[in-house]
Amino acid sequence: MKSTNLYKGSLITIILKLLNEHDSMYGYEITQKVKEITKDELQLTEGALYPALHKLEAQGLLDVEVIKIGNRVRKYYKLTEAGTKETVDKLAELESYIRNMRALVNPKFRLE
Template sequence: MNNSQLYKGSLTTVILKLLEENGRMYGYEMTQKVKELTANEVTINEGALYPALHKLEADGLLTVEVVPAGNRMRKYYSITPKGQTETVNRLAELEEFMKHMQLLLHPKVSLG
């Protein structure tokens, strides 16, 4: 994702959510979907994406299917049941984090 540490910290959650919503996807397709959803404001670079995908696969959260695509092979990633559970947990954590950040950045005025 772009250089922000905030985005880098949420890359795996973004990947899991994309796969939850879109079914199986290949890496380049994920990068394009993120660009589309954010009006080109957020980009995922391959140097961050593929290590994250490999870790999610190693953790049992994704499966990989290799399919011929023209003259080459394309890896499609899909979310596992364990990955679906992890997605729910990570999204809940992220929502809680965003709620706390809103409270910190925009505290309500106390009428004390």
């Protein structure tokens, strides 16, 4: 990632959600999609992305399929069933996080 500290801890959520939406993606594709959606405001760094993908795979949340494009290799990742469940949890955590941060920084959102 290349941005403010706030993105620390968000990478897994981002990866899972994009895979949830696009079914199958490879690493470089994920970096480009994030750049596109955030209009260059968030740039995933390879040093963060690849280890994160490996970790998710090791946890059984992603399956990987290696494809040769000409002489080059691509690794396509997709969610496992466990990965899909985890995505739901991570998205709920994000909503909770945003709700709490809004309440903390904006008294208007401190309801009931």
